[in-house]
Amino acid sequence: MPSRSFSTAYLAQAAELAGNPGQLAAYNSQGHCVVLAGPGSGKTKTLVLKLARILAEDVQAPRGAACITYSQECARELTRRLEMLGLREAPNLFIGTVHGFCLRHLLMPYGRLADLPIQFPLSVASQRVSDRLIRQSGDELFGANHPYKAIDLGRHRRSVLNRNSVAWRSEEELAAWAEAYEAALRQGGLIDYDDMVVYGQRLIAEHDWVLPLVQAKFPVLAVDEYQDLGVALHRIVKRLAFDGGVRLFAVGDADQSIYGFTGADGALLMELAEREDIEPVRLQLNYRSGAGIVSASEMALGEDRGYRANDPTRQATIEFVLCPDGLADQAAHAVAQIIPVALDSKPGRTLGDIAILYTDYRAGDIVAKAVAAGGFDYIRVDTAAPYRKVALTSWVEDCAAWCAGGWRIARPQLRGLIDRYLAFHRANLDDAQARREGQELTALLWALRADQQSARDFVASLRNGILDRLLVAESSLADQKEQLDRMTAALAEGGALATLDIASLGGRDGSPDHLNLLTLHSAKGCEYDVVIMVGLDYGSLPWRKLSPEKLRESRRLFYVGLTRARDEVHMLYSGFVEGRYGPMRHGRSPFLDELEARMRAANL
Numbered sequence: 001m002p003s004r005s006f007s008t009a010y011l012a013q014a015a016e017l018a019g020n021p022g023q024l025a026a027y028n029s030q031g032h033c034v035v036l037a038g039p040g041s042g043k044t045k046t047l048v049l050k051l052a053r054i055l056a057e058d059v060q061a062p063r064g065a066a067c068i069t070y071s072q073e074c075a076r077e078l079t080r081r082l083e084m085l086g087l088r089e090a091p092n093l094f095i096g097t098v099h100g101f102c103l104r105h106l107l108m109p110y111g112r113l114a115d116l117p118i119q120f121p122l123s124v125a126s127q128r129v130s131d132r133l134i135r136q137s138g139d140e141l142f143g144a145n146h147p148y149k150a151i152d153l154g155r156h157r158r159s160v161l162n163r164n165s166v167a168w169r170s171e172e173e174l175a176a177w178a179e180a181y182e183a184a185l186r187q188g189g190l191i192d193y194d195d196m197v198v199y200g201q202r203l204i205a206e207h208d209w210v211l212p213l214v215q216a217k218f219p220v221l222a223v224d225e226y227q228d229l230g231v232a233l234h235r236i237v238k239r240l241a242f243d244g245g246v247r248l249f250a251v252g253d254a255d256q257s258i259y260g261f262t263g264a265d266g267a268l269l270m271e272l273a274e275r276e277d278i279e280p281v282r283l284q285l286n287y288r289s290g291a292g293i294v295s296a297s298e299m300a301l302g303e304d305r306g307y308r309a310n311d312p313t314r315q316a317t318i319e320f321v322l323c324p325d326g327l328a329d330q331a332a333h334a335v336a337q338i339i340p341v342a343l344d345s346k347p348g349r350t351l352g353d354i355a356i357l358y359t360d361y362r363a364g365d366i367v368a369k370a371v372a373a374g375g376f377d378y379i380r381v382d383t384a385a386p387y388r389k390v391a392l393t394s395w396v397e398d399c400a401a402w403c404a405g406g407w408r409i410a411r412p413q414l415r416g417l418i419d420r421y422l423a424f425h426r427a428n429l430d431d432a433q434a435r436r437e438g439q440e441l442t443a444l445l446w447a448l449r450a451d452q453q454s455a456r457d458f459v460a461s462l463r464n465g466i467l468d469r470l471l472v473a474e475s476s477l478a479d480q481k482e483q484l485d486r487m488t489a490a491l492a493e494g495g496a497l498a499t500l501d502i503a504s505l506g507g508r509d510g511s512p513d514h515l516n517l518l519t520l521h522s523a524k525g526c527e528y529d530v531v532i533m534v535g536l537d538y539g540s541l542p543w544r545k546l547s548p549e550k551l552r553e554s555r556r557l558f559y560v561g562l563t564r565a566r567d568e569v570h571m572l573y574s575g576f577v578e579g580r581y582g583p584m585r586h587g588r589s590p591f592l593d594e595l596e597a598r599m600r601a602a603n604l
């Protein structure tokens with residue numbers, strides 16, 4: 001057990017690992033370690049504790065660690081959990097997405113020296129500009145209404161890194177489109193999100209001198225959700241760890257790999273775990289779900305992984321519900337029947353403990369309408385959400401949480417908010433400047449504390465007070481400014497979030513008073529008492545006529561949904577999906593047929 005000074009929260013959590021030999025082995029590991037484990041097995045918990053321990057025992061400031069993950073939601077969860085242990089974003093602790101790491105810690109410091117063929121200072125294309133250039137370059141090459149899809153363009157760029165290879169040319173149209181789009185970006189002096197990782201990889205692969213510089217700053221690299229990170233990051237990790245002497249601690253679950261369309265591949269995690277110089281650790285206990293849900297989820301996956309519930313006596317509810325009149329009927333049933341009963345059946349359970357999961361934002365629109373008609377407030381996470389979570393919008397939400405009362409219990413911590421704010425300044429601030437900026441932010445947030453205030457006024461004050469000035473000075477934040485502008489527009493009179501108050505803005509990642517509406521993809525990494533999955537019809541999940549690989553990925557998506565639940569899973573279906581020309585009656589999802597048959601055979 002650790003020797004240096006640790007917070008009480010750390011000691012309490014670390015003590016919990018003592019009962020789990022796998023977690024303990026990972027926690028005590030001395031070199032590179034990869035934790036492979038199923039849902040709810042405490043991978044993220046082990047990762048944050050191990051990182052805290054390494055930082056206290058093995059690494060001296062100003063050296064530190066980089067902790068990276070795939071999405072902004074996961075990065076925020078990591079930030080939250082590390083803060084609870086007393087660790088927060090700092091010059092020697094990076095907590096964020098792979099894109100943020102590549103931009104801030106590879107391309108910005110070393111890209112110019114390496115003479116990368118991109119323009120410095122770096123300027124990141126906003127989503128709007130990037131979408132426009134993709135569309136224009138495609139139309140110019142192939143004419144309007146061409147059959148090629150932007151999603152495939154992205155996958156090709158992310159997954160084939162060698163532009164001189166046969167693989168790059170094997171999809172000739174996508175290669176030509178990528179080259180035209182990138183030329184248009186460069187003409188505007190811009191890079192996009194994929195460029196960050198692709199050029200980050202190139203920098204690391206082609207310039208040996210970068211390795212000791214990264215290693216000097218970050219002798220430790222922790223990666224969460226490894227299965228989602230794709231081939232470019234995999235190469236960055238391998239080069240840093242096995243050529244650059246960076247110590248690696250990675251966790252992931254290939255069965256939860258659901259981003260194949262972005263080029264991610266669960267096999268990369270397995271490849272890593274099979275190396276001789278890595279200590280692999282497997283975790284079997286599921287702390288999250290009741291035993292019935294653990295068994296059912298393995299049946300849904302169609303694989304026997306040997307996972308067990310930590311508490312085999314805990315009750316679980318799993319039900320299949322036919323709602324014959326389509327998705328709106330399913331949503332109405334969830335609102336009128338399932339949610340009221342779920343709220344009543346466990347003392348202290350709130351709306352925040354319940355989630356409705358669906359396949360895409362169109363289904364989200366139908367669900368949101370039914371939920372609003374039922375009089376419930378909700379938080380919605382999908383592509384139709386009024387703004388995307390990027391580091392800046394997440395930070396604004398966390399400032400709101402602090403001002404709305406979080407300051408009383410240091411959740412989030414003010415120091416963490418200041419350090420994240422300083423990290424938005426791409427130019428290195430000297431100590432005096434950093435202190436001044438920190439003092440200014442503190443004074444502003446202190447003045448904005450209020451238990452009740454409109455979110456619109458709060459965001460306007462934050463922008464007028466400090467943010468707009470920052471955004472004018474930092475062109476590399478253009479993509480993030482776009483999302484902040486969308487947040488501002490949604491909060492304006494007549495906007496989708498016009499009535500939001502500061503506490504709800506701060507609680508958009510989870511609030512006891514709001515039901516959670518999410519796509520199955522966004523639910524990754526989350527947990528709820530009660531999970532209601534809607535749209536489980538053939539043609540929706542899975543789509544029909546999928547390739548075997550895409551069908552496997554759909555099954556994993558179904559598995560991710562099921563495994564979010566602690567106590568109850570309700571699976572709703574109608575037996576048809578709405579098509580362009582009316583209902584298409586292909587029956588319910590074959591995943592449900594299989595699962596129900598297996599559960600019956602096992603007497604579950």
Ligand SMILES: Nc1ncnc2c1ncn2[C@@H]1O[C@H](COP(=O)(O)OP(=O)(O)OP(=O)(O)O)[C@@H](O)[C@H]1O
Binds near residue numbers: 020044253524525526
């Ligand atoms: N040793 C332990 N003792 C008690 N509770 C634990 C232990 N390890 C993890 N937990 C709890 O189990 C739950 C799941 O943990 P965590 O989120 O770290 O799992 P995960 O493996 O990252 O899950 P997923 O892959 O589904 O996102 C959390 O509520 C966590 O606090």
